[in-house]
Amino acid sequence: MTGPSGDILSAIGGVPRPPTDVVVDAREVVKRFGALIVLKGVSLEVRRAEVVVVIGPSGSGKTTFIRCINHLEKVQGGRIFVNGHLIGYREDGGKLVEDREANIARQRQEIGMVFQRFNLFPHMTALANIVEAPMRVRGVPVAEATEMGRALLARVGLAHKADSYPAQLSGGQQQRVAIARALAMKPALMLFDEPTSALDPEMIGEVLEVMKELAREGMTMIVVSHEMGFAREVADRVVMMDDGQIIEEGTPEHFFTSPSHERTQSFLSKIL
Amino acid sequence: MHPLSLLADSSGLQFQFDLPFFLKFVFQPTPALIGGLAITIYASIIAQAMGVVLGIFSALAGMARNRVFRTISQVYVWFFRGTPVLVQISLVYFGTPYLLGGLDLFPNHAVLGPIDLRGAVLAGTFALGVNEGAYMSEIVRAGIMSVDPGQTEAAKSLGMTYGLTMRRIVLPQALRVIIPPLGNEFNNMLKTTSLMSVIAVQELYGNALNVYSASFKPFEVFFGVALYYLLLTTIWSTIQGRIERRLGASTARVEEPRTMRRLFGLGGSGAAGGR
Numbered sequence: 001m002t003g004p005s006g007d008i009l010s011a012i013g014g015v016p017r018p019p020t021d022v023v024v025d026a027r028e029v030v031k032r033f034g035a036l037i038v039l040k041g042v043s044l045e046v047r048r049a050e051v052v053v054v055i056g057p058s059g060s061g062k063t064t065f066i067r068c069i070n071h072l073e074k075v076q077g078g079r080i081f082v083n084g085h086l087i088g089y090r091e092d093g094g095k096l097v098e099d100r101e102a103n104i105a106r107q108r109q110e111i112g113m114v115f116q117r118f119n120l121f122p123h124m125t126a127l128a129n130i131v132e133a134p135m136r137v138r139g140v141p142v143a144e145a146t147e148m149g150r151a152l153l154a155r156v157g158l159a160h161k162a163d164s165y166p167a168q169l170s171g172g173q174q175q176r177v178a179i180a181r182a183l184a185m186k187p188a189l190m191l192f193d194e195p196t197s198a199l200d201p202e203m204i205g206e207v208l209e210v211m212k213e214l215a216r217e218g219m220t221m222i223v224v225s226h227e228m229g230f231a232r233e234v235a236d237r238v239v240m241m242d243d244g245q246i247i248e249e250g251t252p253e254h255f256f257t258s259p260s261h262e263r264t265q266s267f268l269s270k271i272l
Numbered sequence: 273m274h275p276l277s278l279l280a281d282s283s284g285l286q287f288q289f290d291l292p293f294f295l296k297f298v299f300q301p302t303p304a305l306i307g308g309l310a311i312t313i314y315a316s317i318i319a320q321a322m323g324v325v326l327g328i329f330s331a332l333a334g335m336a337r338n339r340v341f342r343t344i345s346q347v348y349v350w351f352f353r354g355t356p357v358l359v360q361i362s363l364v365y366f367g368t369p370y371l372l373g374g375l376d377l378f379p380n381h382a383v384l385g386p387i388d389l390r391g392a393v394l395a396g397t398f399a400l401g402v403n404e405g406a407y408m409s410e411i412v413r414a415g416i417m418s419v420d421p422g423q424t425e426a427a428k429s430l431g432m433t434y435g436l437t438m439r440r441i442v443l444p445q446a447l448r449v450i451i452p453p454l455g456n457e458f459n460n461m462l463k464t465t466s467l468m469s470v471i472a473v474q475e476l477y478g479n480a481l482n483v484y485s486a487s488f489k490p491f492e493v494f495f496g497v498a499l500y501y502l503l504l505t506t507i508w509s510t511i512q513g514r515i516e517r518r519l520g521a522s523t524a525r526v527e528e529p530r531t532m533r534r535l536f537g538l539g540g541s542g543a544a545g546g547r
Contacts, residue, residue, distance in 0.1 A: 070429055101434055109431030119426035123444050133430035136440060178426075185430055 008183070008213050011151035015218045018048050018188035020084045023220045024069060030077030031064055031244075038064045040244040041078065046189075049218040053231040053252075056241035057267055062224045065241070066191045069222070070111040071104055083110060083188055109137060112182030116194040118174040120166040126153060126177045127162040130184045138185065145184075152180040156210050172203030176210055183214075190214065192223040226271050232256065240264045294492040297483065298499060308479035309500060315397045315468065315475065316461045322401030323461075324454070327408020332438065334413060345409065352406035358467050360403050365395035365471040393475075396468035404461060411453045415446030451519055455512035462504050476500055 009015045024046035031039035038061045046052050054062045067073045069080055071088035079096075080087045087107055089096040099107075121129050130152060131145040140148070153159050156176040166174050175195055182190060192211065196204040208230050215221060215234035225231070231238050232252045240248040240261065248261045259265050301309070334345035352360065369377045378391025419442050427437040466477035474482070480497035484490055 072425055072428065105428070105431050105433045108429055111429070113426075113429035115422060115426065115429075117422055119420070119422040121423065121426070121441055121445075132440065133427075133432060136436055137431045181430070 007217070008152070008155040008210065009217045009219065011155045012148060012183055012186050015049075016186045016188050018083055018220060021048055022046070022081075023048055023050075023083060023189050024222065025081040025084075026065075026069065026078070027080070028078035029065065029068055029075050029080060031061070031068060031073060032076050038244055039068070039075075042241070042244070042246055043078075044239065044246065046220060046222060049220055050236045051215045051219075051221045051223065051234050052237045052239060053227075053235040054222065054224045054239045054241060055226055055228075055231075055255075055267070055271075060241040061244040062241045063193050066113075066193055066222055066224055069189075069191060070108050070113055072113075074098065082107065105137075109185055110188045112185060112187035112190040114175070114178050114182055114190070114192045114195045116198050118166070118171070118178045118198070120174055120178055120181070122166050125163050125165055126158065126169065129166070129177060130181045133181070134184050148184060149180075152184060153177070156180050157206070170203060171199045172206045175199065175203075175207045179207075179210055179214075188220060190219055190221045192221065192225065194224050194226075196225065196227060228252070228256075228268075228272060240267070242267070290489055290492055293487070293489055294496055297492060297496045304474065304482070305476070305479050308474050308476045311393060311473065311475040312462065312465050312504070315393060315400070315465050315473075316458065319397050319400035319404055319465070320458050320461050322398075323404025323408045323457070324412075326402065326405025327410075327412045328443070330405055330409035331412035331416060334409065335416065349406045349409050352403050357400065357403045357464060358470060361396055361399040361467055361471055364399040364402075365392060368395075390473070392468070392471045392473045396465075396471055396473050400461065400464060400468070404457065407457060408454070411450055411457070412446065415448075415450035416442055418449045419445045448519060452516060455508075455515070459505050459508055459512075462508060463501055466501075 022045055024044065026042060026044045028041045028043055029039050030037070030041055042061070042065055044052070044065075054066070056062045064073055068075050069082065069087065074088065079089075085107060088099055088104055090099050090103075091097075120126075121132065124132065127146065127149045130149040131140075131142075134140040134145045134148065135142065150159065150162060153162055156179060158173060158176055158180075161169060161173060161177070166177070169177065179195075195211065196207050199207065204227070208227060211221070211223070212230065212234050223230070223235075235252050238250060238252050238255045239246055240255070240259075240263075242263050248255075248259065248264045255264070255268065259268055297305075330345045330348055333341040334349070336342055336345075365378060376391075378395045423441050423445065424437055427441045432441070465475055468475055469478035469481060472478065476497055480493050484493040487493065
C-alpha cells in the first residue's frame with residue numbers, strides 16, 4: 001500500500017501556524033457572472049485548525065466561493081479576509097479597488113489550493129512540480145527545496161514517483177502530488193475544490209487518506225466535496241450551500257441525524 | 273539525334289546552356305557569392321530571432337487586460353501583415369532616414385568583427401524582423417491559447433506572478449504548438465531575404481543579379497542560385513524534422529516512455545536504411 005505515512009506536515013517543518021485565530025473571514029460575498037448572481041451574500045468564518053466541508057448541488061456556488069478566497073474570481077460585493085488581510089482588494093476612500101498583482105500573488109502564497117482536475121504541470125516531473133514555486137517564488141535553495149519535496153512525496157506515499165511525469169501517474173497519484181505541491185508553499189490554509197470527483201472510485205480512498213491525515217495534524221482546511229464519510233470522520237463543520245447562499249451549517253452529526261432544511265434533506269437523500 | 277544536342281547545336285535557337293559556366297558558378301563560388309550566402313544565413317537567423325521576440329511581446333500585449341496594449345498589438349499586426357514586405361523594406365531603408373531629417377540611421381559601413389553590418393543589411397534585416405514579428409504574434413497567441421487555463425490557475429494559486437507563470441508554465445507548454453509553424457516561417461525567411469536586393473544588399477540573390485548583368489547567362493545564374501536556396505531550405509527541413517521529432521518524443525515520453533523511444537529508434541534507423 002502506498003498510502004500516506006503519518007506526519008505529513010513534518011515534511012514542511014510542522015503545521016504552518018496561521019497568525020490569527022480566525023483564518024478565513026468572509027463577509028457577505030457577492031459574485032455575479034453578467035446577469036447571473038452566483039453568490040448572494042455568503043458569510044463564513046473558519047478558525048485555526050478547523051476543517052470545514054462545503055456541500056451543495058451543482059450550481060450552488062460552492063466552487064465559486066472557494067475560488068474567491070484566493071482571488072481566482074473577483075467579487076462584486078463583500079469582503080474576504082485571510083489571516084486578517086483583505087484578499088484581492090484594497091480600500092481606497094471607502095471603495096474597493098483591485099490590488100496590485102504582486103500583492104495578490106503574495107497573499108496566494110499563504111493559501112494552498114487543490115483542483116478537481118489536479119492541474120499538475122505536465123512538462124515537469126512530480127518533484128519539479130513540487131519544488132517549482134518554493135524555489136521561484138519563495139527563493140528556497142535547490143538542495144533545501146529538493147529535500148523538502150522528496151520528504152513530501154514520501155509522506156503522500158509517492159517517494160518512488162519523484163521522477164515521473166504527470167501523464168505517467170494515475171489520477172489518484174496525480175492528486176496526491178498536487179496536494180504535496182500546494183503544501184510545499186507552507187500555506188496557512190488549504191482549499192480543496194472537489195478533489196476526488198474526477199477520480200476513478202478505486203483511487204478516491206488514497207486521496208482522502210492524505211486529506212484526513214492533514215486534518216488530523218491540524219491543517220486549516222475548506223473542502224468542497226460530497227464525501228460524507230470524510231466529513232463525518234474529520235470535519236468540524238459542514239456547510240450546505242444552495243442557490244448562492246449558505247442555507248444550513250452544523251456538525252457532521254447534525255447533517256446525518258437531523259438536517260433541518262428541506263433542501264438539505266432532499267440533497268443528502270440523493271448523495272448518501 | 274539526341275534532342276538536347278539539337279537544341280544546343282542549332283545556332284538559331286535561344287537556349288544555350290553553358291555547362292562549364294554553370295558548374296563553375298555553383299561549385300566554385302566566388303568569395304562574393306560565399307559572402308552573399310553568409311548574409312542570407314545570418315540575416316535570416318537574426319530577423320527570425322527578432323520576429324520570435326517581437327511575436328511573444330505582441331502576443332502577450334494582444335492578450336493583456338489593458339486596452340492600450342491590445343490596441344498597439346492589433347495595429348502592429350494589422351499594418352505589417354497587411355502591407356508587402358518589399359514595401360516595408362524600402363520604407364525602413366529609404367523612408368525612415370528621410371523622416372528623421374536625413375539622419376544617417378544606416379551608415380554604409382559598420383563592420384562588426386567577421387560580420388559585415390552594412391547599413392542596408394541592417395535596415396533590411398530590421399524590416400524583415402519587424403514583419404516577421406507580426407506573423408509570429410499570431411502563432412504565439414495560438415500556442416498560448418492551446419494551454420489549459422487550469423495551468424495558469426494552478427500557477428497563480430501557488431503565488432506565481434504573471435511573468436513567472438508565462439515564462440515557466442505557459443510558454444514552455446505553448447512551444448509544442450509554436451515550433452512546427454515557426455519552422456515553416458524560417459523556411460520562408462530564408463527565401464524572403466532575397467527581397468533585400470531591392471535596397472542593394474549583396475545577399476545570395478543580389479549577388480546572382482550582379483553575375484547575371486555581367487554575363488547575360490540568366491538560366492545558368494538563376495538556376496544556380498535557386499540550387500543554393502534549395503540547399504539552405506533542405507538543410508533546414510532536416511534540422512526542423514529533428515527538432516519536431518525530439519519534441520514529439522518528449523511529449524510522447526510523458527505517456528509511454530519505453531515504447532516510444534523504441535519505436536522512434538526503429539523508425540529512425542529504418543528510414544535511414546531505406547534511402
